[in-house]
Amino acid sequence: MGRLTIHDVAIEAGVSDSTVSRALRGLDRVNPHTRARIEDAAERLHFTFSRNASSLASGRTMRVTLLFAGGINTWFNSCAMQGAYEVLAPEGYDIVPLITPDQAEQDRYFEMLPGNRNTDAIIVTSFDLDKQKLELLGGLTMPTIGLDSRSDDGYDASVRLDENSAMLDAVRLLRSLGHHRLGYVEQPSSHEFKFSSKLRSQSFIASARTCDYGQEDLEVFGGGHDSMPRSFDDAVSSVVATLLSDSRRPTALCVETDDFAVALIARLRHFGIRVPEDMTVIGFDDSRIAPVADLTTIHQDPVEMARLAARQAVKLMKHETMDRRHILVGTSMILRGTSAPAPSEG
């Protein structure tokens, strides 16, 4: 039992180690009879390759690193792992998650990256890296793939959301519902990191301007980088307070994430602002709470995005040609109960 090597199989099948190696890996130039005998022997012995030995000899680790800021158990990150797993596991790769919780650890990881021989590719999720780190990625011999990155820069391939088109959809919906004053609500990030979702407020404003909204009818809430990491609840309160005292209060809000939108709606209702009668609220993500909260939102599919990123990784590792290295993924509006026509003026 256990601890058996390719050599045991070789003896059992009456061939050399090299032949076992070739046969079991499905390489050609092996006599069909021989191969069958070897496969039988391996099966009988319950032989499994030592990945370490294979890797050391071949120079391929058969591992793909998924780099996260923040927990594995967030909606986006857990979906990213799932999607990556679905395409990488069948290809024989292990996926290994790596969290860099703060700037110091991130710096240290990137410091060591050029010498890192423990992974065949890196999928970098939702990071906003500075120029220096992006250049470092670009100079790496191993492929790096950006998932939900801010831009394509520095990555060998990337999969990103089309934030502009998403925000344009939202603004068009609000315009068709007759809303004249719009707000965008940024979520305070508890992290030191800036995520790609921070791009949305800019996209939102730009889209609204395209749709003939004037600057005076557009407002961005919650983007206070002044006082540091506020709690989620405090941030909600702060936005609601601003809204309550707003002389030109918007009648519709786009919120950076579903989570924040749902908390915001609860607080608004608590203060007598009805949703959607007085205020339309649109979330972003269509994560698991959106249907529960009956939230109108912009749907994205992080599992599929991760599948795409993983397929890019596979192609890069195999040095296959790729039609598109940088993929922009579309979103879709999901209409639910938190959006309605604008209240009549007064």
Add this chain to the structure above:
Amino acid sequence: MGRLTIHDVAIEAGVSDSTVSRALRGLDRVNPHTRARIEDAAERLHFTFSRNASSLASGRTMRVTLLFAGGINTWFNSCAMQGAYEVLAPEGYDIVPLITPDQAEQDRYFEMLPGNRNTDAIIVTSFDLDKQKLELLGGLTMPTIGLDSRSDDGYDASVRLDENSAMLDAVRLLRSLGHHRLGYVEQPSSHEFKFSSKLRSQSFIASARTCDYGQEDLEVFGGGHDSMPRSFDDAVSSVVATLLSDSRRPTALCVETDDFAVALIARLRHFGIRVPEDMTVIGFDDSRIAPVADLTTIHQDPVEMARLAARQAVKLMKHETMDRRHILVGTSMILRGTSAPAPSEG
């Protein structure tokens, strides 16, 4: 740049490979001066160990496998990964998720397990394994830890929920609220696998009997193993239909999971059964949707459970002594808006 080995560091520091190995791994019997020189050299060269080479030579893979049925992006599983990561990563272990989506793949994995030299321990999550597989686990040289397993059998260590005490809490609450007829709602599993949560209906009935409820005042819904994998929605419908036509309809329900409870509540309300006025509903998990849905529920903390399991794994791998190999974790009732005193009879 890159591709450098321990030998390069040895040359740079003017010592032998073995000394570099010892120094960089923090072993004793190295002259402080020599060690400093080596560490400097390693730093300067951006040297990183090849985990494959280390593993092959030492016989330790520095990898821990997390075995899942179902997706990585479920609430419980993603929390389990997070908790395991938190304790295993600082110890130098990679965590590698492995999904066995169906019985066939699970069988194949277990078939190969005895010859598997690619992991130092296995954490088995939420599985209900048959006797044969449990025996196989018991015979393995590498440690196996059950997380949310049905029982302790076959595992070297385990971390489980105290389902009995959880159900007793729920029943006591319902009794104190004056509910005379209680129901337990099982969730149809889309999987071939039976999860540990399936034990709860038995615990519930037993607890209620302990609290002097008669068998005729207790009812279990949705446990139809007859017609195969029903959809989530169909299952909700079926439970509601049974409730509507029930001549002795319970006034309180314990539901196997929060997800199912929330869907059930929506359907009940749609059919005019008010929650909590007409019907008290208690969920299980206290997952992310529970606060959003204002759901009274039984709280569990899978991240912490996974941390405990991972610590057990570390101790087992290090052959340290353990005070308790099998840990039973408590739950707590979270009172929210879906529970209320029983409606007056009539």
Add this chain to the structure above:
DNA sequence: CTGAAAGCGCTTACAG
């Protein structure tokens, strides 16, 4: 189509 030999980059006794 098959085998002998070298080598992947470490760790681990064993001397000294």
Add this chain to the structure above:
DNA sequence: CTGAAAGCGCTTACAG
């Protein structure tokens, strides 16, 4: 405290 040597279990040219 340090170094030379063997070995971990494979893969990969290279002969044949």
